[in-house]
Amino acid sequence: NLIGGANYNYMALAYPSLFLGTFSIGYMGIGISEIPSTVEDASFLGYEDSGRSLFMFGYGYRFFDRISLGTTFKLERAKFVGYPDEETGDTGNIYESAYGADLGVLITPNLNYPYMSNISIGFSLQNALQRSIQTEDDPEKSSRNLRAGIAKKIPLNSYQSNLLIAFDISRNDKIGSVPTHYHLGFEYSYLGMFMARAGYDRRGSDIGGNGPTYGIGIKQFGVSLDYSFWAGGYPDLPNSHRVSVVYEMG
Numbered sequence: 001n002l003i004g005g006a007n008y009n010y011m012a013l014a015y016p017s018l019f020l021g022t023f024s025i026g027y028m029g030i031g032i033s034e035i036p037s038t039v040e041d042a043s044f045l046g047y048e049d050s051g052r053s054l055f056m057f058g059y060g061y062r063f064f065d066r067i068s069l070g071t072t073f074k075l076e077r078a079k080f081v082g083y084p085d086e087e088t089g090d091t092g093n094i095y096e097s098a099y100g101a102d103l104g105v106l107i108t109p110n111l112n113y114p115y116m117s118n119i120s121i122g123f124s125l126q127n128a129l130q131r132s133i134q135t136e137d138d139p140e141k142s143s144r145n146l147r148a149g150i151a152k153k154i155p156l157n158s159y160q161s162n163l164l165i166a167f168d169i170s171r172n173d174k175i176g177s178v179p180t181h182y183h184l185g186f187e188y189s190y191l192g193m194f195m196a197r198a199g200y201d202r203r204g205s206d207i208g209g210n211g212p213t214y215g216i217g218i219k220q221f222g223v224s225l226d227y228s229f230w231a232g233g234y235p236d237l238p239n240s241h242r243v244s245v246v247y248e249m250g
Contacts (some may be wrong), residue, residue, distance in 0.1 A: 021061035100131035118153040143174030
């Protein structure tokens with residue numbers, strides 16, 4: 001549940017095959033229901049709904065055990081509150097559709113030099129193929145977001161534990177937005193079953209969005225249960241709690 005009575009939902013499934021790469025599907029939805037509809041004289045017409053759904057179809061393939069390439073095709077479906085009909089007065093809804101695509105690459109050098117092992121480097125271009133959708137008044141084109149990141153896993157001798165350090169930077173081309181974001185994260189893993197996490201989200205905004213993140217996780221019998229807390233610092237948005245469940249089959 002989000003501010004203003006809006007609802008946000010997300011789910012995804014990934015299937016790694018032995019030789020053909022990895023296939024995935026996903027869904028994201030955000031919407032608000034029971035929006036009161038009136039006309040100029042304040043006459044009540046009823047309630048309407050507004051929302052967006054995004055369906056994602058992804059594919060990735062690893063080359064030479066060092067480079068992985070991936071793409072996601074996205075189909076968006078939007079529902080807006082329409083204008084009242086001059087004859088009936090009914091508001092109804094306006095439906096629009098759009099499609100786009102993302103690109104990504106993951107590099108795992110597997111170097112044996114000191115301090116250079118267990119490193120992963122990633123790049124992604126979100127909305128490489130930009131979605132363009134007609135809103136109630138003006139056309140809307142999704143902005144491109146370029147992200148680069150690096151992560152290193154440090155094995156610890158005690159209790160079969162590991163420390164994972166990750167950093168990334170993202171830049172958005174949307175006019176009027178804060179163009180550059182930074183993210184730093186740490187994860188301590190004990191026996192591969194218990195995880196403790198901490199990080200910081202730096203959005204470079206004077207109005208908020210900068211804040212620490214914390215989390216814990218438990219993984220056993222192919223099931224991962226994770227909790228995270230984000231203190232975003234936005235004046236109008238409360239702190240965010242997220243609980244997720246991942247089930248690995250096979």
